[in-house]
Structures are given as C-alpha cells and as structure tokens.
Amino acid sequence: MNPLTFKQDRPLDLIAIGRLCIDLNANETNRPMEETNTFTKYVGGSPANIAIGSARLGQKTGFIGKVSDDQMGRFITNYLEKNKIDTQGVTVDQTGAVTGLAFTEIKSPSDCSILMYRDNVADLKLHPSEVSEDYIKQAKVLLVSGTALAQSPSREAVFVALEYANKHNVTVFFDLDYRPYTWTDEAETAVYYNLAAEKCDVIIGTREEFDMMEKLLNINESDDHYTASRWFSYRAELVVIKHGGEGSIAYTKDGDSHRSGIFPAKVLKTFGAGDSYASAFIYGLMNQKTVSEAMKMGSASASIVISRHSCSDAMPTIEELQNYIDTAEYEPVV
Numbered sequence: 426m427n428p429l430t431f432k433q434d435r436p437l438d439l440i441a442i443g444r445l446c447i448d449l450n451a452n453e454t455n456r457p458m459e460e461t462n463t464f465t466k467y468v469g470g471s472p473a474n475i476a477i478g479s480a481r482l483g484q485k486t487g488f489i490g491k492v493s494d495d496q497m498g499r500f501i502t503n504y505l506e507k508n509k510i511d512t513q514g515v516t517v518d519q520t521g522a523v524t525g526l527a528f529t530e531i532k533s534p535s536d537c538s539i540l541m542y543r544d545n546v547a548d549l550k551l552h553p554s555e556v557s558e559d560y561i562k563q564a565k566v567l568l569v570s571g572t573a574l575a576q577s578p579s580r581e582a583v584f585v586a587l588e589y590a591n592k593h594n595v596t597v598f599f600d601l602d603y604r605p606y607t608w609t610d611e612a613e614t615a616v617y618y619n620l621a622a623e624k625c626d627v628i629i630g631t632r633e634e635f636d637m638m639e640k641l642l643n644i645n646e647s648d649d650h651y652t653a654s655r656w657f658s659y660r661a662e663l664v665v666i667k668h669g670g671e672g673s674i675a676y677t678k679d680g681d682s683h684r685s686g687i688f689p690a691k692v693l694k695t696f697g698a699g700d701s702y703a704s705a706f707i708y709g710l711m712n713q714k715t716v717s718e719a720m721k722m723g724s725a726s727a728s729i730v731i732s733r734h735s736c737s738d739a740m741p742t743i744e745e746l747q748n749y750i751d752t753a754e755y756e757p758v759v
C-alpha cells in the first residue's frame with residue numbers, strides 16, 4: 426500500500442531545497458582527525474546528497490539553493506550539472522559568503538563524526554525572492570531539509586517554498602536532518618521544525634530528531650507510534666522513524682505500520698545512511714512501490730553508501746540498487 430499520489434503532469438520529479446556544501450572525507454581512516462593528513466573533496470550537504478541520489482536513480486531532479494562565488498561554488502554547480510541536475514534554481518552569492526565544509530572523521534566504522542565549518546555560509550543566504558513559484562509547480566515532489574531552517578533568510582525561503590508546494594499540490598518530503606552545530610537555541614530549533622512539519626506530507630527523521638521536536642512541548646514519554654500520530658492531524662500521510670542498524674518503521678495515516686530491516690554492510694563510515702535511504706525511499710514511492718518495498722530500497726541504498734568513502738559520489742544507480750537488493754543479504758526485523 427502506498428498512501429501517496431503524485432501529480433504526473435510535471436516535468437520534474439523532485440526539487441530539493443537547502444544546503445550545497447563540500448564534504449572533506451579523511452583518507453586515513455581508523456584514527457582521529459588530529460592524525461589525518463589528507464582528505465578527498467566531494468559535493469555534500471544532506472539535500473544535495475538526496476538530490477544527487479535521486480538523479481543517480483534516474484529521476485528528473487532540480488535544486489533551489491545558493492552557492493559561494495568562488496571555486497567551491499563552481500565545483501558544486503559543475504557536479505550537479507554533470508549529474509543531470511537542473512540548476513536554474515541555484516543562485517550565486519554576491520556577499521562574499523563561503524561554502525560550508527564538513528570534515529569527516531572515521532575513527533572506526535561505528536565511530537564517525539563530522540566537524541562542520543559553517544560560519545557565513547552561502548547556503549543560509551538563500552532569500553525568499555530567489556524561490557520561484559513557477560519552478561516549484563513544475564515538480565511532483567519538494568524535498569525540504571531541516572538545516573535550511575536554521576537562519577534567516579534561508580528559513581523564510583523554505584516557508585515560501587512550502588507555501589508554493591502546498592498551493593500547487595507538490596508532495597512535500599521533510600527530511601529532518603538536524604545538525605546541532607547549525608543551531609543556537611533548542612527552543613528556536615523545535616519551534617521552526619514543528620512549524621515546517623505541519624506543512625509536509627511525509628516526515629522522515631531519527632528517533633533523536635523527533636525527540637528534539639517533542640521536548641519543547643514537554644512530550645517526554647513518547648514512542649514511534651505517538652510521534653507519527655501527532656503529524657496525522659496536520660498534513661502528513663506518512664511518517665518514517667529511522668533506527669540506524671536496527672532498521673526503520675513507517676506509519677501511515679490509515680493506521681498501518683511497516684517495519685524494515687537492514688542489509689548488513691561492510692561499514693566504512695556511518696554517515697550518508699540517512700541521505701541515501703531518503704533518496705531511494707522517495708524513488709520507490711514515486712515508482713509504484715509499496716511503503717515496505719520503498720523502505721527496503723532505502724535500506725539497500727544506505728547499505729551501499731555506508732560501505733563507500735563518500736556520500737554523494739557513492740549514491741547508486743537504479744541498476745546497482747536493484748542488483749544489490751536481488752543479491753545482498755537482507756536482515757528482516759525479528
């Protein structure tokens with residue numbers, strides 16, 4: 426069962442809005458960053474990773490965002506275009522802002538962290554006037570990433586995008602993507618996450634991200650079922666709670682729930698699991714898969730990406746993904 430319908434008369438499948446950054450992934454693994462010397466540069470930023478994953482799966486994909494007016498900004502835009510992502514919604518900052526950097530540390534397959542340099546970043550300077558209604562109404566899906574809510578004017582740009590999407594029946598997926606280093610106040614964070622979630626059709630997040638949103642409202646004894654049910658009184662049709670190596674659970678407004686297991690992976694690094702899960706999960710739902718089948722696609726994509734060095738570069742093609750699902754070991758939830 427798939428509770429979602431998508432407007433088919435649209436030239437774009439998915440438009441993502443939010444940050445376009447650079448990942449600098451340590452080449453020397455299994456040691457702290459103090460002991461690494463070299464990094465490999467990839468395009469990064471959760472919504473960018475999801476958009477790249479979507480395009481890699483064959484979806485017609487666009488992006489609304491802002492890049493720095495320098496080599497890093499051009500690197501990002503060139504990469505998007507090389508991956509057949511439409512960049513008409515990507516603007517170039519003229520204030521001297523820089524590209525956000527995510528330095529990743531791989532101490533061990535299960536002990537990874539990200540050091541974020543995000544002062545004066547171009548992605549948070551996206552202005553509401555740079556969000557085009559005519560562009561958004563060309564898409565079946567709008568993918569919103571929570572970190573874009575962290576500062577003005579990006580925050581207001583996201584809410585304008587949500588208004589356009591709701592007005593034109595563009596299905597909105599909200600990937601919570603909570604990155605504490607981009608926020609300064611817990612209450613401010615929770616307020617804007619909750620306000621945005623009210624306008625979304627599908628909400629995807631980890632248990633911890635939903636806990637962050639509920640703490641403000643003194644909801645302390647929550648569980649996945651309660652979390653999901655909160656959102657069905659708004660616009661949500663589907664709520665997915667991710668549980669890392671323990672899989673994920675999805676709830677639909679009609680009261681059904683679906684558990685997904687994982688594809689055990691030779692884990693190189695854990696980050697990137699969420700973005701790859703989201704891109705393949707959305708692809709599945711948009712291509713007549715049931716919720717359970719779409720979750721399995723997400724799990725398979727995540728398993729592929731966490732076994733590779735990058736996130737964006739590692740995103741699988743539909744052929745790779747289908748082959749992995751057909752041949753790799755799947756560990757259902759017991």
Ligand SMILES: Nc1ncnc2c1ncn2[C@@H]1O[C@H](COP(=O)(O)OP(=O)(O)OP(=O)(O)O)[C@@H](O)[C@H]1O
Nearest residue numbers: 667668669670672673687695696697698699724727
């Ligand atoms: N160790 C693992 N082995 C196999 N699959 C995994 C593992 N960790 C995560 N996954 C898969 O990836 C999905 C999303 O992972 P997770 O719950 O860690 O999301 P996330 O925290 O958003 O990820 P990220 O680390 O990219 O922020 C899980 O539901 C599962 O399907």
Ligand SMILES: O=C(O)C[C@@H](O)[C@H](O)C(=O)CO
Nearest residue numbers: 448469470471527696697736
């Ligand atoms: O989202 C970020 O800014 C960092 C990502 O680019 C990085 O690849 C990651 O953490 C994936 O979830």
